[in-house]
Amino acid sequence: MTDEVVHLKDFFAEARAGRLTAIRCTQCGELAIPPKEFCAACGKRGWESIALGGAGTISSYTVIRVAPRGHVGQTPYAVAVVRLAEGVSLLGRITDLPLDSLRVGLPVRFRPLVSGGETMVGFGPA
Amino acid sequence: MRRVAVIGVGVTKFGKHDRTSAELFAEAAREAVVDAGIEPQAIQALYYGNVTGGESERQLHMGPLAASLIGLPTIPTTRFENACATSHAAFRHAVMEVGAGVSDVVLVGGAERILHVPTEHATEYFAYCSDASFEQPTGLTFPGVFALIARAHMEKYGTTETQMAHVAVKNHRHGLHNPKAQFRKEITLETVLQSAYVADPLKLFDCCPFTDGGAAVLVASEEVARKHPRAVWVLGSAAASDSMFMHDKRDLSRVTATERAAAAAYRQAARGPQDVNVVELHDCFTIAEIVATEGLGLFEPGMGGPAAEKGWTSLGGKIPVNVSGGLKAKGHPIGATGAAQIAEIVTQLRGEAGPRQVEGARTGLTHTLGGNTATVLVSLFGRD
Numbered sequence: 001m002t003d004e005v006v007h008l009k010d011f012f013a014e015a016r017a018g019r020l021t022a023i024r025c026t027q028c029g030e031l032a033i034p035p036k037e038f039c040a041a042c043g044k045r046g047w048e049s050i051a052l053g054g055a056g057t058i059s060s061y062t063v064i065r066v067a068p069r070g071h072v073g074q075t076p077y078a079v080a081v082v083r084l085a086e087g088v089s090l091l092g093r094i095t096d097l098p099l100d101s102l103r104v105g106l107p108v109r110f111r112p113l114v115s116g117g118e119t120m121v122g123f124g125p126a
Numbered sequence: 127m128r129r130v131a132v133i134g135v136g137v138t139k140f141g142k143h144d145r146t147s148a149e150l151f152a153e154a155a156r157e158a159v160v161d162a163g164i165e166p167q168a169i170q171a172l173y174y175g176n177v178t179g180g181e182s183e184r185q186l187h188m189g190p191l192a193a194s195l196i197g198l199p200t201i202p203t204t205r206f207e208n209a210c211a212t213s214h215a216a217f218r219h220a221v222m223e224v225g226a227g228v229s230d231v232v233l234v235g236g237a238e239r240i241l242h243v244p245t246e247h248a249t250e251y252f253a254y255c256s257d258a259s260f261e262q263p264t265g266l267t268f269p270g271v272f273a274l275i276a277r278a279h280m281e282k283y284g285t286t287e288t289q290m291a292h293v294a295v296k297n298h299r300h301g302l303h304n305p306k307a308q309f310r311k312e313i314t315l316e317t318v319l320q321s322a323y324v325a326d327p328l329k330l331f332d333c334c335p336f337t338d339g340g341a342a343v344l345v346a347s348e349e350v351a352r353k354h355p356r357a358v359w360v361l362g363s364a365a366a367s368d369s370m371f372m373h374d375k376r377d378l379s380r381v382t383a384t385e386r387a388a389a390a391a392y393r394q395a396a397r398g399p400q401d402v403n404v405v406e407l408h409d410c411f412t413i414a415e416i417v418a419t420e421g422l423g424l425f426e427p428g429m430g431g432p433a434a435e436k437g438w439t440s441l442g443g444k445i446p447v448n449v450s451g452g453l454k455a456k457g458h459p460i461g462a463t464g465a466a467q468i469a470e471i472v473t474q475l476r477g478e479a480g481p482r483q484v485e486g487a488r489t490g491l492t493h494t495l496g497g498n499t500a501t502v503l504v505s506l507f508g509r510d
Contacts, residue, residue: 008259033260033373040369060281060378062273063326064265068250071265079266081274081372089373093264104281120263 006034006049015112016119020052022088031088054110055126056084061094061102082108082123092121127225130360131351132507134162134344135469140308140457142241143338147176147461148188150340151237152195154462158233158342162354166196169344170229172203173220175213175236176461178251182243196233209255210410211496212236213341214464214503218363220345221505230347235465237340248336252460255497257370269333269411271372271498273325276413278378280327282428285416287327289431291318293412294331294454296440301451303482308337308457318412332412337457341465343472358472361489362394363505370500383502384421384493391504392423397489399423402506404474404484405445406467407493409452415439418493419447422504441482449474449482464494464503471507 006023011034014021024031025039026046038045061080064071071077078094080102093113094102107126112119136157138150145153151174159166172193179185189203206216213236220234240248252268279285295315301307318331351357366386369375375382392398399422407422409415416430424445425433433439439447450456450470453463471490473479490507 012259033371040374060274060277062270062277062328063323064267064270065322065326066249066267066269066324067246067265068253068262068267069244069246070250072246074265077265079264079270079274081378089375091260091264091266091372104277118263121260 005037005047008035012119015121016114018112020054020110022050022052022086023047024050031086033088033090050086052084052086052088056082056108058102058104058106058108059083059089060104063099078102080123090121092123095122096124128227129348130221130224131346131348131357132343132360132468132472133346133351133354133357134158134164135472136161136342137306137466137469138340139306140337140339140459143239146183146185147179147237147239147340148192148195150239150338151192151235151342154235154237154340154342155196155233158344162344164231164344166198168231169198169201169233171201171223171232172198173206173216173232173234174203175206175216175465177207177209177212177238177255178240181251182240208501209497210408210458210460211464211494211501211503212461214467214492214494214505215365215501217343217345217464217468217505218365218503221360221363224345224347230350232345233342234345235340235342236461238459238461239338240336241338245336260371260373267325269325269328272411272413273328274372275378275417276327279413279417282379283431285431287319288315289435290332290412290416291315292434293409293415294318296434297409297448297452297454300441300449300482301455303480304451304456307451307455308335309451309455328411328413334410334453334458337459339457339459339462339466341462341469343465343468356476358475359508359510361397361506361508362391363503364390364394365501365503366390368500370498372498379417381417381421381495381499381502383499384418384495384504387502387504388422391506395506397506401489402445402491403487404449404471404490405447405493406450406452406470407447408495409448409454410458410495412454414495415447415452418495422491422493441484446484449479449484464492467492467494468505475507475509
């Protein structure tokens, strides 16, 4: 058990190495994506780090065809909210999956997408 | 809290302008002062809303700038930023300042200027209203956020792209009668359904436009308002938030901040959804209107789509929604939108809305949503 906060820098350093981290409230069991100081469910402070397996299913997705500056050359690309097996959700870029194969409920698996110094959450074939 | 009223409103033409956002606000403020029939020196504070000025106009510290252009360079000012709910958030604080007895007359509103920058820049600046760590790096856009909500709503309730298209057609029809609207042109279901996808399942005509414009509202104490026969009372004004992160939202088919803000505003006003005669709500995307009509309690969850299809939200329908044309046709200068919605409801409750008037409207509601559904404001207004 730890009452240390998992900071964004730590979360993304771990993600870059292929590992997803969640935090579980030691008071009420709430599972959350860090960082959080207090538990939004019970208001207490006491977290333990949980390694997530990376497997999940798509709960919603979209194919972006008009992109912000910095992503313009990448269209079309898909972004999805994925419900992970442990019961917590993450948003990420879909990779290595045909856009027309996407549907709600499709099993996917986490993979880090690294570009220069930046790491983003990605999801590819299960 | 003292009773608080709106005694004057002003809105610029929405569309493309070659003036700065502070100039646009100053024009709206002048219109509000003339509308109220007060001397500008009666204004004791300015609550000013703007979102992208730092990026699009290289301008911060906009409160005193706007006050200087109005000709009130010495009044206290504060700039607000709550994404697309910015000036509605400012309004709630102005109501609290007057309600608390700190000031008797406060000028509140906002402005935005964005059409002078390329679309991909504007899309990027708006995306700054979502989280920069998890969400912006994925290339998620605002149409993308509401596309995720739309897909979840379609999965859960069977909501269709045709039902969403009905919202766009209705709001464009309403906008015909609003001389300040950016688009005054009817569109057909086919136009919407055949338009290109921006973020599946949302198409170009499911989206509101980028817009330049300003809007201003004068908030006053009961003592001042008694001298203004066209005053409209603020019955309630409430704010609520939801987690900034899409990954924290338990049910993407709902905007729970809308439900919380509405419950608080109804409680303050001692009224319920059945008492509301006219609604201006945040239709940044067609699905946003459908989900908002459910969150405000106008329809049961899942009935927002069928209600749009059956015309229940049209002028002359059960509960007219966005008779101004809404964000879809009137336009969406994000820093001005909340104040512009309030200006429309005040105009409606005064009975001064001309061909878009909801006959006999006595209670009105405004709903403004900020960013990735993390900020929502709801206010209620009445003739008495």
